[in-house]
Amino acid sequence: MVRKVYMVSGGVSKFTKARKDKTFQAIVKEAYDYTVSNLKIPRKEIHQRIEATTASYFSDHFTRQLMAGIMVQDYLGLIPKPSKRIEGGGATGGLNFQTAYESIASERFGLVLAYGFETMSHVNTWKGNEFIALASDVSFDYPVGGFYSGYYAQMCVRHMYEFGTTVEQLAYVSIKNHRNAMFNPYAQKSGRLTVQDVRKAQMVAWPLTRLDICVMSDGAAAVLLADEDTAFELTDTPIEITGVGTGTDAMRMADRPHKDVLLLPHEKTEDYIGERFVGGKLNYPGIHSFRAGRMAAIEAYKNAKITDPLKQIDFAEVHDAYTSSELQTIEDLGFCKYGESGKFTEEGNTFMPGIDYGLDLPKQGTIPVNPSGGLIACGHPVGATGLMQAVFAFWQLQGTIKKHFVAAGMSEEKASVLQLNNPKRGLIHSHAGTGTYVTVSILERPKDVEIVDQ
Amino acid sequence: MAIKKDPNAKLPEDWRNMPGTVVFNLPFPKEWEDDDLKGMQPIIIRFDYSISYHHSYGQDSPWFAAIANGELIGTKCPECGFTTANPKLACQECGAETKWVKLPKEGKLHSFTVCYFGAEKFLDETPYILGLIELEGVDTLLLTRILGLDPNEPSLDWIGMKMKAKFRKLSQLNPTDVYFVPAED
Ligand SMILES: [Zn+2]
Numbered sequence: 001m002v003r004k005v006y007m008v009s010g011g012v013s014k015f016t017k018a019r020k021d022k023t024f025q026a027i028v029k030e031a032y033d034y035t036v037s038n039l040k041i042p043r044k045e046i047h048q049r050i051e052a053t054t055a056s057y058f059s060d061h062f063t064r065q066l067m068a069g070i071m072v073q074d075y076l077g078l079i080p081k082p083s084k085r086i087e088g089g090g091a092t093g094g095l096n097f098q099t100a101y102e103s104i105a106s107e108r109f110g111l112v113l114a115y116g117f118e119t120m121s122h123v124n125t126w127k128g129n130e131f132i133a134l135a136s137d138v139s140f141d142y143p144v145g146g147f148y149s150g151y152y153a154q155m156c157v158r159h160m161y162e163f164g165t166t167v168e169q170l171a172y173v174s175i176k177n178h179r180n181a182m183f184n185p186y187a188q189k190s191g192r193l194t195v196q197d198v199r200k201a202q203m204v205a206w207p208l209t210r211l212d213i214c215v216m217s218d219g220a221a222a223v224l225l226a227d228e229d230t231a232f233e234l235t236d237t238p239i240e241i242t243g244v245g246t247g248t249d250a251m252r253m254a255d256r257p258h259k260d261v262l263l264l265p266h267e268k269t270e271d272y273i274g275e276r277f278v279g280g281k282l283n284y285p286g287i288h289s290f291r292a293g294r295m296a297a298i299e300a301y302k303n304a305k306i307t308d309p310l311k312q313i314d315f316a317e318v319h320d321a322y323t324s325s326e327l328q329t330i331e332d333l334g335f336c337k338y339g340e341s342g343k344f345t346e347e348g349n350t351f352m353p354g355i356d357y358g359l360d361l362p363k364q365g366t367i368p369v370n371p372s373g374g375l376i377a378c379g380h381p382v383g384a385t386g387l388m389q390a391v392f393a394f395w396q397l398q399g400t401i402k403k404h405f406v407a408a409g410m411s412e413e414k415a416s417v418l419q420l421n422n423p424k425r426g427l428i429h430s431h432a433g434t435g436t437y438v439t440v441s442i443l444e445r446p447k448d449v450e451i452v453d454q
Numbered sequence: 455m456a457i458k459k460d461p462n463a464k465l466p467e468d469w470r471n472m473p474g475t476v477v478f479n480l481p482f483p484k485e486w487e488d489d490d491l492k493g494m495q496p497i498i499i500r501f502d503y504s505i506s507y508h509h510s511y512g513q514d515s516p517w518f519a520a521i522a523n524g525e526l527i528g529t530k531c532p533e534c535g536f537t538t539a540n541p542k543l544a545c546q547e548c549g550a551e552t553k554w555v556k557l558p559k560e561g562k563l564h565s566f567t568v569c570y571f572g573a574e575k576f577l578d579e580t581p582y583i584l585g586l587i588e589l590e591g592v593d594t595l596l597l598t599r600i601l602g603l604d605p606n607e608p609s610l611d612w613i614g615m616k617m618k619a620k621f622r623k624l625s626q627l628n629p630t631d632v633y634f635v636p637a638e639d
Pocket of ligand 1: 531547550
């Protein structure tokens with residue numbers, strides 16, 4: 001049995017299109033300073049007590065700098081402590097979070113800082129897309145018209161064909177996440193949108209428009225993880241990491257097989273047999289589902305003893321670089337059955353309770369997905385994203401959303417809108433290109449820890 | 455032993471061959487406080503970077519030689535039978551060494567998209583259609599360019615259409631040496 005691991009603090013630099021005022025090291029420093037400034041022990045002492053770090057950033061092309069990780073370590077003043085770089089495409093941040101977890105669970109270290117960053121503004125948007133496309137097979141996929149939006153669009157089209165998912169249902173995800181972000185001072189963009197706004201936006205890769213797709217960002221995030229004794233010494237409201245899971249799949253999405261569904265505890269083989277499926281049985285994962293996401297969920301749920309995710313999880317921060325990937329993901333996570341995410345979303349299940357979205361949502365608030373606004377609205381500085389999700393989930397479970405959002409300049413009234421009522425368990429989900437690496441981590445407020453200012 | 459000196463050493467005179475951008479007359483105050491310098495606007499330089507790779511297709515090379523000659527081949531696992539359209543000389547299902555097999559040149563459209571934007575390299579080619587082809591007896595799909603359909607009228611009705619492989623007359627030794635068009639019935 002591994003020992004218990006807790007998250008004790010986190011910080012995020014505000015993600016923006018371009019941070020020309022600072023180098024990546026100094027942007028990470030902002031997230032780090034915030035992380036070590038909110039604890040029971042003075043920052044100077046925590047700085048000394050950090051035993052090791054883990055660093056995540058995705059692309060060496062964006063920085064035009066190899067070994068960028070050590071430059072951050074040295075700028076933060078954490079040399080000569082142990083550190084290493086973690087990389088796995090869009091899941092880089094989530095993998096980093098889990099690496100820091102493992103280093104404490106294994107008893108190698110007791111207090112570990114995980115930091116991540118990406119500065120994507122140093123090249124133009126289309127060159128940036130080219131760099132990202134280099135994260136597809138450069139012999140077989142990239143030369144055919146390498147463009148990640150084009151890859152996800154094909155997955156989305158197949159989801160529509162297999163399950164009858166509509167472009168309006170995709171638009172609901174965009175409306176929800178952009179609207180949630182209006183109450184998150186850290187979000188890169190936000191707004192009240194209608195289905196028409198999303199559909200009338202410029203078409204990028206049919207059927208995905210500009211408002212179905214996240215943008216490039218510069219930003220950093222950091223989290224501090226600790227063993228139990230250290231955690232309670234540093235804060236009265238540590239959040240336990242009760243489960244981690246990771247999955248993988250073929251780099252070329254064309255290589256994904258068509259087999260049987262990997263079932264979660266609450267699913268049955270018969271759920272995926274019948275005339276409503278093309279060919280009488282759901283062929284899995286194909287390109288409509290992310291098998292890596294399902295693998296990650298199976299492992300994380302087993303560790304966290306989750307057998308009925310919809311009932312046992314209070315909210316989730318998931319990868320929504322594309323509206324379609326949020327739909328595909330909530331199926332992988334078992335919030336609804338495969339094929340039902342469009343309807344599940346349209347009914348309002350994944351929306352925040354108590355926010356007016358200008359939509360008729362009969363089942364609003366069952367399991368809020370991306371309360372923060374997700375990647376679509378908060379931005380996706382790849383190496384930081386998975387850690388940003390951890391920070392928002394951590395604040396949510398602590399009950400400190402309001403405190404942190406006010407500190408970031410938001411009015412008291414607006415700053416508490418995204419705080420859920422007494423959430424106990426949250427899920428974070430980080431995902432790399434077309435579902436190659438996926439991580440799922442479960443965060444939970446310990447039973448004897450009271451939520452902060454409710 | 456005496457240290458050898460080079461009295462003729464000098465910096466390159468031709469500033470045009472120096473990396474980065476040379477800015478003339480960048481102001482710097484004679485008198486300054488810490489805050490003055492911390493309030494300075496960032497200096498942004500341009501840096502060009504280009505490189506030619508000698509990229510080997512390695513064990514996958516026969517696949518490119520085949521499409522350059524109007525043939526489609528893939529790999530099949532002798533142990534579990536798993537067959538792929540893009541080559542994998544080690545089976546992704548069981549790890550055994552696979553064998554090269556001929557593939558049919560006709561198939562069905564499994565999914566597609568129309569790209570109205572793309573990576574910088576492909577921007578000039580927009581709008582273009584990407585598609586995934588199902589081939590009889592093959593367990594995986596083939597990512598390819600689709601020609602012969604109107605990129606301005608994308609429709610889910612395209613899925614399931616019979617498609618046939620066409621091959622570029624002058625090979626570029628790229629996976630785009632093969633592309634698919636609707637097959638006449
Ligand atoms: Zn095999």
